[in-house]
Amino acid sequence: MRQEINLTLTLISALVAHRVRMGLHCIATLNMVDIEELKSKFLDLEFDRTGFIIESDKCVAVASAYGETRPEFVDRAHPDFQVCLPVLASLASGRRLPIDFPSLGGISMDGGKAVTSFAPVRPGTQLSGRTHLHDIYAKSGRSGRMVFLVSRMELYDDKGTHLANTDSRQVIREKPA
Amino acid sequence: MTVQKLSDVEFGMELPAFEPDTSLAAARRFAEAAGYAGGGRFEDHEKARAQGLPGALVPGIMGMGLLTRMIHEWAPSGRITSIDTVFRAPVLADHEHELEAVVTDIDADRCEITLDLSIRNKQQESRVFGTATVVLPKS
Numbered sequence: 001m002r003q004e005i006n007l008t009l010t011l012i013s014a015l016v017a018h019r020v021r022m023g024l025h026c027i028a029t030l031n032m033v034d035i036e037e038l039k040s041k042f043l044d045l046e047f048d049r050t051g052f053i054i055e056s057d058k059c060v061a062v063a064s065a066y067g068e069t070r071p072e073f074v075d076r077a078h079p080d081f082q083v084c085l086p087v088l089a090s091l092a093s094g095r096r097l098p099i100d101f102p103s104l105g106g107i108s109m110d111g112g113k114a115v116t117s118f119a120p121v122r123p124g125t126q127l128s129g130r131t132h133l134h135d136i137y138a139k140s141g142r143s144g145r146m147v148f149l150v151s152r153m154e155l156y157d158d159k160g161t162h163l164a165n166t167d168s169r170q171v172i173r174e175k176p177a
Numbered sequence: 178m179t180v181q182k183l184s185d186v187e188f189g190m191e192l193p194a195f196e197p198d199t200s201l202a203a204a205r206r207f208a209e210a211a212g213y214a215g216g217g218r219f220e221d222h223e224k225a226r227a228q229g230l231p232g233a234l235v236p237g238i239m240g241m242g243l244l245t246r247m248i249h250e251w252a253p254s255g256r257i258t259s260i261d262t263v264f265r266a267p268v269l270a271d272h273e274h275e276l277e278a279v280v281t282d283i284d285a286d287r288c289e290i291t292l293d294l295s296i297r298n299k300q301q302e303s304r305v306f307g308t309a310t311v312v313l314p315k316s
Contacts, residue, residue: 061210066242067197070249085260086242090211110237112307114261169263 035147038102038136047098048131052091052155056123059083062090082120088166089113093131093153096170104147104172111148111171117164121155127163129153134167147172180252183288183313192251192278192292197243199235204270207239219270235268240305244294247276248309255311262294262307273299278309288315 056076063073063084072080121127134152138145149170155163178193180186197203201222208219213236217224225233241262248257268274275297282291289312296305 058210058212062207062242065203065207065210066239067246068242068249069246070253084242085245085257086238087211089238089241090213110264112261112263112305113238113241114259114307115241116259117257167261 035136035138042098042101042133043136044132044134045098046130046132048093048095048129050092050094050129050131052127052129053125054083054087054091054121054123054127056081059087059123062087076123080120081123083123085115085117088115088117088121088155088164091129091153091155091166093129093151095131096151096168097149098133104174106147106172106174109171109173111169112167113169114167115164116166119161119163121157121163126158128156128158129166130156143173145174147174179250180313181254183283183285183290183315186280186283186290186313188280188283190280192247195243195247195250195276197246197274197276199268199270199272199274201233201270204233204235204239207242208236211236211238222271231267231269233270235270235274237262237264237268237305240264240268240296243276244278244296244305244307244309247278248292248311251278252311252313255313258289258310258312260294260307260309262305264305266302266304268296268304269298274304275299281308288312 060074060076066086068074068084071078072082073084075081131151131153133149135150138147151168153166155166157163205214205220208214213219218228218230218234219236220233222232241260244262245257245260248255277297278292278294280290281293289310292309292311294307294309295303297303
């Protein structure tokens with residue numbers, strides 16, 4: 001992630017430098033302010049809270065479908081039976097973006113998923129997923145600018161223990177003006 | 178080859194390359210298990226093409242699952258504490274793919290290693306890349 005951000009900053013700096021040379025400083029600045037504006041308005045504000053109970057049958061079915069062999073993911077009788085990480089990555093919040101988030105007008109694609117596990121998630125546990133926008137950044141290339149929106153869901157159990165974070169990276173290719 | 182503990186791991190070590198089943202049948206099976214089935218994009222080439230896709234896709238989180246399986250098979254006593262997968266391009270069902278991983282960092286104090294991950298097709302085009310952090314027993 002750090003590498004990606006560094007790459008993005010490098011790309012944006014290069015774009016600004018290029019546009020300044022071309023006399024288009026205002027356009028470049030405006031683009032950057034847009035992203036900064038989105039960040040200041042929307043980052044780190046919880047916009048969704050959804051409850052989940054992950055059934056053991058689903059855990060076993062998904063883990064088996066990708067060929068997992070570790071018993072703690074496929075054997076219900078195992079003392080450390082737990083939810084595999086791809087099932088956590090599949091949990092979807094009620095809303096994908098904050099209700100007042102502006103339409104960026106482009107084509108949206110699934111840019112990736114990440115899971116950070118702090119403690120095993122047990123099937124059948126009542127979970128609460130609290131979602132916020134964790135990062136917003138842009139990358140520019142020959143075909144235009146792509147905006148990346150990273151939504152982070154923090155998963156807690158019913159005792160309030162923070163079990164995991166799941167990140168969904170949405171990529172929006174901006175329509176040319 | 179497998180590793181059991183941190184001292185078995187060397188910087189730059191490559192995990193055994195793995196060619197997973199990325200057939201349409203496997204993608205469909207996974208989509209049905211994960212609750213992603215019904216739209217056709219993971220189950221039927223024609224329905225996927227009708228949606229503007231080049232063909233049916235392997236679900237993104239199935240790629241994550243295949244990568245976790247590869248790590249678990251290489252390090253049977255390891256625990257994956259984080260995995261980040263970037264979907265660079267579609268993983269097409271019924272195309273052959275290869276999974277690769279290499280050790281890029283070893284943190285002896287935390288008993289933690291970092292792996293760079295990738296899923297490539299037979300044209301050596303990277304479709305998914307990412308990183309994982311794995312905790313291993315010290316000894």
